[in-house]
Amino acid sequence: MKENDLLFLEQFTNSSTYPLLNQDSQNYKTLIKNLQSDLNKKGCAVLKGFIKPKWHAQIENEGELVAPLAYYKQETVNAYNVPLNSDLPEDHPAKITMQRENAFVAKDLIPETDIIHRLYNNELFSRFLANCFNYEKLYQLADPLAGLCVNVLNPGCSHPWHYDINEFTVSLLTKKPEAGGNFRYSPGIRTPGNENLSEVKNILLNGDNPHNQVTDLSLEVGDLQLFKGRYSLHQVSPVKGEEQRHTAIFAYTLEPGVIGGVERTKQLFGRALEAHEIAEREKVRADELLD
Numbered sequence: 001m002k003e004n005d006l007l008f009l010e011q012f013t014n015s016s017t018y019p020l021l022n023q024d025s026q027n028y029k030t031l032i033k034n035l036q037s038d039l040n041k042k043g044c045a046v047l048k049g050f051i052k053p054k055w056h057a058q059i060e061n062e063g064e065l066v067a068p069l070a071y072y073k074q075e076t077v078n079a080y081n082v083p084l085n086s087d088l089p090e091d092h093p094a095k096i097t098m099q100r101e102n103a104f105v106a107k108d109l110i111p112e113t114d115i116i117h118r119l120y121n122n123e124l125f126s127r128f129l130a131n132c133f134n135y136e137k138l139y140q141l142a143d144p145l146a147g148l149c150v151n152v153l154n155p156g157c158s159h160p161w162h163y164d165i166n167e168f169t170v171s172l173l174t175k176k177p178e179a180g181g182n183f184r185y186s187p188g189i190r191t192p193g194n195e196n197l198s199e200v201k202n203i204l205l206n207g208d209n210p211h212n213q214v215t216d217l218s219l220e221v222g223d224l225q226l227f228k229g230r231y232s233l234h235q236v237s238p239v240k241g242e243e244q245r246h247t248a249i250f251a252y253t254l255e256p257g258v259i260g261g262v263e264r265t266k267q268l269f270g271r272a273l274e275a276h277e278i279a280e281r282e283k284v285r286a287d288e289l290l291d
């Protein structure tokens, strides 16, 4: 473990409430137990005030400096991220379309000295996350663009209802809009083998109005959110007022070396790097070996 990892957590995070720097302590074990219990019950756990208040202005400011570099591409999408012309019945919820209006700032545009980037590179932080999600070890997503992103939502825009491809996500609110921009989710609405299409459809048609199936979270700057998005349909409600909403999104995998495909990367970031091309070529080669 690096000495700097300890010092970073001490300086920037609320280490008395969240003792990530003392992972053998009883307090740490109790914290993990409580977070795991929230994740099991609700698919979501929030560490309020994870970043110390005195650094809130700095994380907001660092986000504002990179936000103009976000890649915008409005797209018509559905909750399942399947092609809009998929061969599905007309009354299937995948036929309900929405606008994708959020934009991502890629990792290679976020300075390594920024608080969110230092947090992402902190080994004690990734060990803590592995404990929360009950994995032996987590690796940073090796993708040079998608590993760490800032999700930018402009006034009037929302992040449409969807499921995540990954089993879990970790995010930190770095800029709160004047109003709106709430994180809304329907805990465990689908399970492996049961898409629960009628409830999903109900939320897609009515879920913008708070609703007993939908939990509405109003996060504050510096709150850390752990979320199991594979089974919980979720959105960010429209941002109101003049200010943007920003979240840092930290991505991890169970295996090292995972890099996104060229097409998907171009869709999200407007470009792909040599690393994506190489990974794709090697994947093809690996698949050929398996044939």
Ligand SMILES: O=C(O)CCC(=O)C(=O)O
Pocket (backbone or CB within 6 Å): 151, 159, 164, 169, 171, 183, 234, 236, 247, 249
């Ligand atoms: O920005 C957020 O709070 C959530 C974003 C999200 O759901 C995603 O990127 O998959």
Ligand SMILES: [Fe+2]
Pocket (backbone or CB within 6 Å): 162, 163, 164, 169, 229, 234
């Ligand atoms: Fe998501």
